[in-house]
Amino acid sequence: MRVDFDAVSVELGGREVLHRVSLSVESGHFVGLLGPNGSGKSTLLRTLYRVRTPAGGQVRLDEADVLRMRRRELARTVSVMLQETSSEFDLTVLEVVLLGRAPYHGSFGRDTAVDLRIAHDALRRVGSLDLVDRMVGELSGGQKQRVMLARALAQGGPVLVLDEPTNHLDIAHQLELMRIVGTLDCTVIAALHDLNLASAHCDEVAVLNDGRLVAFGPPDDVLTPDLVREIFAVDARYLPDPAADRAVLAFGHLDDIVTPLPRRSGHRPTG
Ligand SMILES: Nc1ncnc2c1ncn2[C@@H]1O[C@H](COP(=O)(O)OP(=O)(O)OP(=O)(O)O)[C@@H](O)[C@H]1O
Numbered sequence: 424m425r426v427d428f429d430a431v432s433v434e435l436g437g438r439e440v441l442h443r444v445s446l447s448v449e450s451g452h453f454v455g456l457l458g459p460n461g462s463g464k465s466t467l468l469r470t471l472y473r474v475r476t477p478a479g480g481q482v483r484l485d486e487a488d489v490l491r492m493r494r495r496e497l498a499r500t501v502s503v504m505l506q507e508t509s510s511e512f513d514l515t516v517l518e519v520v521l522l523g524r525a526p527y528h529g530s531f532g533r534d535t536a537v538d539l540r541i542a543h544d545a546l547r548r549v550g551s552l553d554l555v556d557r558m559v560g561e562l563s564g565g566q567k568q569r570v571m572l573a574r575a576l577a578q579g580g581p582v583l584v585l586d587e588p589t590n591h592l593d594i595a596h597q598l599e600l601m602r603i604v605g606t607l608d609c610t611v612i613a614a615l616h617d618l619n620l621a622s623a624h625c626d627e628v629a630v631l632n633d634g635r636l637v638a639f640g641p642p643d644d645v646l647t648p649d650l651v652r653e654i655f656a657v658d659a660r661y662l663p664d665p666a667a668d669r670a671v672l673a674f675g676h677l678d679d680i681v682t683p684l685p686r687r688s689g690h691r692p693t694g
Pocket residue numbers: 435436440458459460461462463464465466467614
């Protein structure tokens with residue numbers, strides 16, 4: 424399913440936090456949404472699952488305006504990996520993952536055998552089936568995050584939205600999450616902070632700065648050292664990674680470049 428943000432503007436607290444953002448995500452593509460803190464990534468994602476209503480512009484799923492879709496239809500179409508909230512602390516892992524099946528039930532619907540199978544499958548895919556009977560409130564940050572991915576997978580829509588999905592994960596689970604997401608047969612939009620992770624796994628990246636879209640395209644075209652320097656205010660350069668047959672971004676403080684640190688005589692190499 425194709426996702427179109429068409430000149431989307433959002434006002435919050437009397438301030439325009441998104442300014443006419445236009446972005447088209449092709450069906451089946453994995454797009455990384457990048458940008459400094461406060462640049463508007465979460466707000467843009469929220470317009471897609473209708474937690475924020477644009478002051479101007481339109482968000483479309485194929486040709487459908489999300490504001491005109493029925494809530495249940497939207498929930499069956501856009502799966503969202505949320506951060507867990509305190510309301511889930513008293514539920515078991517299985518109960519939380521089954522919440523992803525709610526859009527498929529009537530008001531008093533019960534979980535079916537199919538729902539249970541889908542929930543168990545989702546937990547197996549994220550490597551968390553062993554947690555199935557644990558209370559969510561007792562889990563570590565990374566364990567909770569994998570459970571929330573399982574819930575989004577159980578939701579099963581053709582569009583998947585992830586907001587900083589890897590911030591609690593150790594490096595192995597970061598790579599695993601990106602691998603799982605990359606193999607899904609759906610359109611994925613993920614707010615990410617790790618530029619190398621985005622570069623290695625996304626088809627395209629979109630860069631926001633101060634509520635405006637400043638670049639969109641394949642990661643290698645977009646994430647130039649100049650762009651990274653300008654938008655993220657850090658020094659950036661590519662270093663070869665022969666094992667992966669690609670280059671990776673390395674970062675440093677801009678100040679270190681402008682004003683090199685004085686050499687400390689005690690640490691001079693000998694010999
Ligand atoms: N409820 C709100 N009321 C007023 N301003 C808000 C509200 N929510 C967010 N903002 C502001 O909107 C701007 C964009 O916030 P948003 O959370 O979308 O950024 P982000 O790029 O996701 O940031 P981060 O990387 O820190 O998660 C920020 O300046 C933020 O302070």
